[in-house]
Amino acid sequence: GAVVSQHPSRVICKSGTSVKIECRSLDFQATTMFWYRQFPKQSLMLMATSNEGSKATYEQGVEKDKFLINHASLTLSTLTVASAHPEDSSFYICSASGGLAETDTQYFGPGTRLTVL
């Protein structure tokens, strides 16, 4: 099956620093990648959708200047949390899809646990 990796799996940083999270599709080309955030004991909330070579589409309430997304290739998308603060601490999960149709399967990465001190 399709595999999606994320790096790092866990990061702890000081308040004010920027953190970059990578999402890679290892054995398929991902036309679309999605970034989610999950707070403890809650479900996944979509942050943004990115298509290779174009600007990401952010969900309402998500600051695009704080959560910078770059989908540079068909196998890599990055999420940079700029000037992270403790309230940004969360579990960030990406997913990748090889198609644009609603029925195209999304494959999820293992997630990145961000802790901002």
Next chain:
Amino acid sequence: TQLLEQSPQFLSIQEGENLTVYCNSSSVFSSLQWYRQEPGEGPVLLVTVVTGGEVKKLKRLTFQFGDARKDSSLHITAAQPGDTGLYLCAGGFKTIFGAGTRLFVKA
């Protein structure tokens, strides 16, 4: 706005019992997916249902898609401790997730 409501939110049962988790919406979905997520990991796809009325089985798990494609259910037969986890239904192109059902199966 498409929304998915899951029930129950939490379920604690004894090993061997049966259970059903529901996923409901007022919107029609082209397909619905069921995921299972364990703590500290990403969701793992269990099944995708596409056709109204469709029933899919995965060992002890039975998934059903409503005739109108607005709801789905997950039935687990003879639950085992290994079934413990967060079960999520999802649908739509942007993959809207339900709030999830946290299942705990006691040995």
